[in-house]
Amino acid sequence: MVSPLLLSLRVAGLATLFALVSGIALAALLARRHSAVANITDATVNLPLVLPPTVLGYYLLVLLGAQSPLGAWLESIGIDLVFTWQGAVVAATIVALPLVVGSTRAAIEAVDPDLRDVARTLGRSDFAIFMTIVLPLAWRGLLAGGMLAFARALGEFGATLMIAGNIPGRTQTLPIAIYDSVQAGDQASANRQALLLTVTAIALLVGIRYLSRLLGGRSVRDRS
Amino acid sequence: MTEANFRASFRLELPDFKLAPEFELGAEMAVLFGASGAGKSLTLRTLAGLVKPDEGMIRLNGQVIFDGEDEIDLAPQDRRIGYVPQHYALFPHQTIAKNIAFGLHDVSNSERDARVAELLARMRLEPLGDRKPGEVSGGQQQRTALARALARRPNMLLMDEPFAAVEEDLRAHLRQELLKIQKDFGIPVLLVTHSRAEAYALAERLIVLSEGKVVQSGDRDDVFRRPRTPTVARLMGMTNILQATVIGSSEAELTADWGAYRLTIASPGLRASGDPLTLGVRPEEIYIAPNGDDQGLDNHFPARLVKDEPQGADHLLQFETNNQLLNVRVSHPAFMKLELATDQERMLSLDPEAIHVVPDAA
Numbered sequence: 001m002v003s004p005l006l007l008s009l010r011v012a013g014l015a016t017l018f019a020l021v022s023g024i025a026l027a028a029l030l031a032r033r034h035s036a037v038a039n040i041t042d043a044t045v046n047l048p049l050v051l052p053p054t055v056l057g058y059y060l061l062v063l064l065g066a067q068s069p070l071g072a073w074l075e076s077i078g079i080d081l082v083f084t085w086q087g088a089v090v091a092a093t094i095v096a097l098p099l100v101v102g103s104t105r106a107a108i109e110a111v112d113p114d115l116r117d118v119a120r121t122l123g124r125s126d127f128a129i130f131m132t133i134v135l136p137l138a139w140r141g142l143l144a145g146g147m148l149a150f151a152r153a154l155g156e157f158g159a160t161l162m163i164a165g166n167i168p169g170r171t172q173t174l175p176i177a178i179y180d181s182v183q184a185g186d187q188a189s190a191n192r193q194a195l196l197l198t199v200t201a202i203a204l205l206v207g208i209r210y211l212s213r214l215l216g217g218r219s220v221r222d223r224s
Numbered sequence: 225m226t227e228a229n230f231r232a233s234f235r236l237e238l239p240d241f242k243l244a245p246e247f248e249l250g251a252e253m254a255v256l257f258g259a260s261g262a263g264k265s266l267t268l269r270t271l272a273g274l275v276k277p278d279e280g281m282i283r284l285n286g287q288v289i290f291d292g293e294d295e296i297d298l299a300p301q302d303r304r305i306g307y308v309p310q311h312y313a314l315f316p317h318q319t320i321a322k323n324i325a326f327g328l329h330d331v332s333n334s335e336r337d338a339r340v341a342e343l344l345a346r347m348r349l350e351p352l353g354d355r356k357p358g359e360v361s362g363g364q365q366q367r368t369a370l371a372r373a374l375a376r377r378p379n380m381l382l383m384d385e386p387f388a389a390v391e392e393d394l395r396a397h398l399r400q401e402l403l404k405i406q407k408d409f410g411i412p413v414l415l416v417t418h419s420r421a422e423a424y425a426l427a428e429r430l431i432v433l434s435e436g437k438v439v440q441s442g443d444r445d446d447v448f449r450r451p452r453t454p455t456v457a458r459l460m461g462m463t464n465i466l467q468a469t470v471i472g473s474s475e476a477e478l479t480a481d482w483g484a485y486r487l488t489i490a491s492p493g494l495r496a497s498g499d500p501l502t503l504g505v506r507p508e509e510i511y512i513a514p515n516g517d518d519q520g521l522d523n524h525f526p527a528r529l530v531k532d533e534p535q536g537a538d539h540l541l542q543f544e545t546n547n548q549l550l551n552v553r554v555s556h557p558a559f560m561k562l563e564l565a566t567d568q569e570r571m572l573s574l575d576p577e578a579i580h581v582v583p584d585a586a
Contacts, residue, residue: 114313117274120300121307122327122376132326136317 002169004177005196007085011160011173012153015092019149022093023100024142028130030101031108046098053095057162060091064163081163085171088164092156096149103148107141108134140212147208154201230380230412234280234290236270243267243277243436249412249429253403255444256416257423258433259459264416265310267433268382271414272307273300285379306373306381311389312365314357320344320368321353327376343371362390363398370402374409381406383415387422399425420461424448432456453584454502462504462580463551470499477576483546485525490576502585507540507553509578512562518571523579527572529564543572 002010026045030038048056064081065071074081081087111134119129135142157175164171166180174197181190228248236243243263256264269275271282279292284305289298300307314323321340328336344350347367352360357368366386373381386402387395403426406413414431417423423430423444430447432440440447440456451457454465468480468487478489480501489503511521518524527545539559541552550572554562564570 112313114309114311115315117269117272117300118307118309118313118372119315119326120274121272121303121305122372123301124326124329125301128329133315 002085004172004174004193005200007088007172008154008174008197009200011085011088011092012150012156014089015096015153015156016146016150018089018093019096019100019153020142020146023097023145023149024104024135026097027101027104027108028134031105032113042101045101048095049098053091053156053158053160054162056094057091057159060087060094060159060163064090083163083165083167083171085164088156088160088171088173091159091163092153095156095159096152099148099152100142100145103141103145104138107138107144110141111137143208143212147205150204151201154197230284230414232271232280232282234270234277234282234292236266236275236277241266241436243270245431245433245436245438247431247438247441249414251410251412252428253406253426254412254414254429254431255423255427256414256431256433257420257427257459258418260418262433263436264418264433265384268307268384268414268416271380272305272382273298273303274307304376304379306376306378308366308369308373308381308383308386310384312357312369314365314368314372316357319354319356320349320360320364323357323368324371324375326372339375343375347371363394366390366398367401370405374405378411380411381409381413383413385416385418387417387419395422396425402426420459432459434459450580451504451582454504454582457504457580457582462506464505464507464510465582466503466505466548468501468503470495470497470501472497478581483548485523485546487523487574487579488576489579489581491579491581500585502582504580504582505550505574505578507551509575510550510552511573511575512541512552512554512558512564513571513573514562515570518573521571521573522576523574524571526569528569529566532559532564532566543570545572 026041030042061082062068063070064074064087066075066082071082079086081090115133115137116129119133124132155175156173157179160173161176166172166176172180174193178190178193178197181187181193229251231248233246234244241263243266245263245267256267258264266275270277273289276297277290277292280290281288281292282290284303288294288296289303290296315326318326321344324343325336325340328339331339344353347370349364349367349371352364357365360368366389387398390398399422402413415426427444430442430444431438432447434455440452447456448460451460451462457465466482468482470478470480471486472479473495475492475494476490478491478495478501480487480489482503487503495501513521513524525545527543527550529541530544530549531542533540534556537556539554539556541554541564543550543552552572562570
């Protein structure tokens with residue numbers, strides 16, 4: 001048995017991590033590119049911003065279910081994503097991904113291209129340049145992307161309900177628990193849970209802002 | 225002339241611009257000079273390997289670094305050409321020492337530390353190694369960028385407008401330093417500028433770029449004093465271009481008709497009568513005779529002052545004569561002494577030595 005709050009934090013935390021890792025890689029590949037492949041990839045990544053989460057969840061259910069080749073393969077290697085909390089992580093990662101890609105890509109594109117050019121004439125590989133120059137200078141965008149991703153993942157409801165279901169103690173995240181309480185007419189629980197989610201979100205946002213200001217003091221001088 | 229270490233001849237076509245320069249350099253200080261939009265920065269970026277030309281050949285110390293036909297195109301990482309872009313592009317989040325060490329990833333730690341220490345000392349940056357680029361002056365930033373490029377012991381150095389971000393008073397000193405660094409490292413240095421004064425102060429070799437093409441290249445004084453085309457003449461400050469016709473010539477002198485006036489020009493070589501001549505004259509080499517004193521002047525003619533543009537220590541004047549405007553530069557004291565005022569007529573005079581015959585009048 002996991003409390004809805006802990007489950008929500010765990011799902012949102014892992015989803016943020018996965019979205020950051022894959023989002024940074026995607027943003028790096030897409031930055032300053034305008035080929036057809038880049039545009040289609042960009043549109044696909046951004047689809048979750050446009051589609052209703054239920055549609056997204058349905059796609060995931062079809063894609064990852066035992067009837068699909070991918071689902072069957074995953075099952076054969078012992079990974080079961082349908083009606084598990086891991087499935088909720090997949091759903092939250094996908095809805096959070098465009099937010100990470102969007103803000104990271106903008107931050108990467110804002111880094112002076114001359115820096116990259118000079119670094120190339122100094123013999124450094126593109127990967128080394130990305131790690132030592134681009135990422136450190138784009139960290140504000142990464143932080144913003146991470147915050148947005150976490151917020152979106154924490155509030156994720158529709159796609160999660162579709163793929164992970166509503167199994168108390170196993171896949172019931174806080175937003176789903178609130179929905180459940182309201183459906184059951186248990187207003188006291190709904191109030192308590194809504195308040196809990198709100199307070200948690202405020203605490204996290206304040207904490208991150210404080211952290212970014214601590215780091216930001218140094219960065220302002222870096223950029224002068 | 226020094227033996228050529230570097231030779232470039234390439235063509236790069238962009239939707240709205242065509243770049244096709246051709247030049248060579250020895251281990252010397254060369255200046256790539258031209259107006260904005262002439263293609264100077266793009267040329268540097270192409271040499272550094274950051275832009276790929278459509279065709280041509282670039283060679284450095286006998287090694288082909290680009291060949292359009294053989295499809296050789298060395299990456300910027302492999303060219304060993306140092307590049308200092310405009311505004312230096314220092315890494316703002318790294319210290320001065322880390323900036324300098326950035327290209328030394330493939331040498332041992334002790335070697336890296338030694339080279340960084342040596343360059344910090346050489347560039348008089350020793351106490352600033354732990355500072356960030358944003359915390360040091362423009363001149364120190366410039367020296368940091370230079371040190372960073374030199375740390376890898378490049379075979380050539382490219383610099384794009386290196387003095388643009390430096391205070392005027394410091395420039396003369398920094399130019400001297402740069403000349404000394406070029407001598408110490410003994411590599412070709414190609415520096416881009418659009419400032420004539422800077423080009424003159426630095427260049428051993430002057431390469432003049434106009435609309436993507438090298439219009440003249442050679443020894444600084446040769447290009448400066450003997451521009452080959454009207455375009456180069458104007459870029460070199462010979463802003464008065466006169467069209468005349470030869471009426472007689474001897475070994476030492478040329479006589480020509482310039483509209484209503486006759487000019488004597490000190491020019492070696494014989495020319496046929498009736499040949500058209502294009503002449504270049506610097507604004508500072510036109511003499512304004514004091515009122516009523518026009519005896520014994522060479523090549524004198526009346527002209528009317530139409531414009532006076534004070535420029536600090538100088539005045540840039542425009543005189544109208546012979547259906548043409550002539551630019552004349554005089555110092556402020558001389559201007560006051562002459563008691564000039566617009567619409568006044570004065571006698572102007574051209575020294576036969578001060579008139580340059582532009583050979584390729586395009």
